[in-house]
Amino acid sequence: MSGNRANRELPDETHYRENMYNDEGQTEPSPHLRAAATANFPCVHHLFEAQVLRSPKALAVDSPQGMLTYEELNYQANQIARYLNARGIGRNSVVGLSINRSPQLIAAIYGVLKAGAAYAPLDLTYPPERLTFMAQSARLELLLTDRSQLSAAKCWSEADCVAVDEAWPEITQLRGENPGNASSGADLIYVIYTSGSTGRPKGVAMVHQAISNLVQWQTRRSRSLPYPARTLQFASLSFDVSAQEIFATTCSGGTLVLMDEGLRYDSPSLWSYLIKQQIHRLFLPFIALQQLAEAANESTQLPMTLREVITAGEQLQITPLVRALFLRLPGTSLDNQYGPSETHVASAHLLPADAASWESLPPIGEAIDGTELHLLDSQNQPVPEGQPGELFIGGICLAQGYLHQPELTAQRFVS
Numbered sequence: 582m583s584g585n586r587a588n589r590e591l592p593d594e595t596h597y598r599e600n601m602y603n604d605e606g607q608t609e610p611s612p613h614l615r616a617a618a619t620a621n622f623p624c625v626h627h628l629f630e631a632q633v634l635r636s637p638k639a640l641a642v643d644s645p646q647g648m649l650t651y652e653e654l655n656y657q658a659n660q661i662a663r664y665l666n667a668r669g670i671g672r673n674s675v676v677g678l679s680i681n682r683s684p685q686l687i688a689a690i691y692g693v694l695k696a697g698a699a700y701a702p703l704d705l706t707y708p709p710e711r712l713t714f715m716a717q718s719a720r721l722e723l724l725l726t727d728r729s730q731l732s733a734a735k736c737w738s739e740a741d742c743v744a745v746d747e748a749w750p751e752i753t754q755l756r757g758e759n760p761g762n763a764s765s766g767a768d769l770i771y772v773i774y775t776s777g778s779t780g781r782p783k784g785v786a787m788v789h790q791a792i793s794n795l796v797q798w799q800t801r802r803s804r805s806l807p808y809p810a811r812t813l814q815f816a817s818l819s820f821d822v823s824a825q826e827i828f829a830t831t832c833s834g835g836t837l838v839l840m841d842e843g844l845r846y847d848s849p850s851l852w853s854y855l856i857k858q859q860i861h862r863l864f865l866p867f868i869a870l871q872q873l874a875e876a877a878n879e880s881t882q883l884p885m886t887l888r889e890v891i892t893a894g895e896q897l898q899i900t901p902l903v904r905a906l907f908l909r910l911p912g913t914s915l916d917n918q919y920g921p922s923e924t925h926v927a928s929a930h931l932l933p934a935d936a937a938s939w940e941s942l943p944p945i946g947e948a949i950d951g952t953e954l955h956l957l958d959s960q961n962q963p964v965p966e967g968q969p970g971e972l973f974i975g976g977i978c979l980a981q982g983y984l985h986q987p988e989l990t991a992q993r994f995v996s
Contacts, residue, residue, distance in 0.1 A: 622793040624764045624793065625793050626764075637652035639836075641831055644684055644840075645839070649684045654684070656757035657684075658688045658691035659755075660756070661692025661695075664751070665723070669722070671762070672764060672768065675698065676696075676724070678701065678726075680727055682814070682839045685745055686818075687827065694764075694770065695759070696762070697762040697763065699768075699769035700771050703716065704819045705734075712738075715782065716739065718984070722740060724738045727746055731744045766790030768788060771792075771824060772784045772785065773787065783986065784985070787981070794951045795925055795978070798926075799829040799926075803829075806835075809836055810835040810862055812829070812835055812837055813838050813840065813862070814838065821922055838858050848876035849880070852876045853882075856883070856884045860887060861889065862888065863887065863891070874905070877906050877909070887910060888913055889913065889914050890916070891918055893917075893919065893920070908937065917929065917932065918946075920978070926978070928946045929945075929949055949978070952978045954975075955972075956970040956971070
């Protein structure tokens with residue numbers, strides 16, 4: 582029986598190594614993990630293609646730059662995939678993405694996946710030396726960007742740089758049916774770099790099956806949402822929550838609502854945007870949730886459509902303003918999700934309906950489907966209840982490791 586495990590030394594940075602369960606005294610996976618290990622986890626773009634067949638005319642992307650239905654988004658992604666294949670991009674390729682928020686960005690993401698490749702977000706607000714390091718360590722074969730950013734990108738990327746908006750006339754001449762490729766759930770879906778706060782940034786090489794599992798779990802967990810639900814795409818593409826926003830929405834028939842980048846830093850305007858756009862679901866780190874609660878405290882208007890707020894990336898704190906916000910929105914749930922970049926979401930805790938009863942520091946909850954959590958001592962034995970230890974995360978949620986860093990991967994993904 583096989584599986585993967587990872588360990589984290591709390592409260593420091595996550596440390597991982599790869600593991601195989603064996604029959605010589607190792608703990609066997611629980612039933613939900615065994616079921617996940619034998620289940621079929623398709624590539625994420627195959628989940629999307631199945632949704633296109635179910636709701637081709639439904640609105641997939643809504644943005645200030647325009648809208649795309651599911652069939653339009655799929656058609657454009659297929660054209661981009663063929664364009665990439667013609668340039669030699671395929672399985673095991675890594676394609677950089679530095680495209681502004683737009684429907685074209687979402688089409689490019691799916692186009693990269695449909696070409697068989699993985700995408701690596703490169704945020705142009707980062708210093709050039711960090712971008713150069715990321716582009717070189719990821720061994721980019723191509724960088725997709727915008728015309729407005731092309732000159733800057735050429736300064737730090739040795740890979741070929743293509744402005745998608747400039748190449749669009751050529752791209753739209755290509756066929757738009759689904760391309761066939763040999764991608765599997767074990768193939769890379771994205772490479773997202775850690776912050777590097779404790780050293781050099783590391784490229785986390787995430788695989789399709791982990792995100793496919795997460796998407797299907799999130800869809801089941803969000804059944805209280807109306808159909809089709811409108812989800813705001815808030816996170817930067819360089820933050821792994823963006824993958825959850827994008828894929829959990831467009832693989833379940835919802836509408837992904839884009840916004841101008843400036844709204845991420847303007848909480849009063851963001852509050853108004855939630856109301857105007859009739860948002861149903863919102864993913865936010867705690868600091869952004871606190872700022873939004875401050876803006877809400879100054880407003881008499883409420884986003885009455887909001888049904889679900891999901892927070893991750895930072896420890897959730899129930900401050901007086903956060904509590905006051907949810908007391909004004911009794912029909913809105915708050916879900917505290919946890920997981921390092923090396924696993925994406927590993928656990929979740931849905932807070933009780935009555936915000937008045939919330940703890941000031943809510944727990945991180947229980948393992949999501951296909952995932953196990955163990956608190957172990959230095960001898961890898963379970964610690965007594967109430968005692969500190971190392972958090973081991975195992976199951977389908979694990980990344981492949983750190984891209985092109987086998988020694989570091991061998992150190993951090995533990996037996």
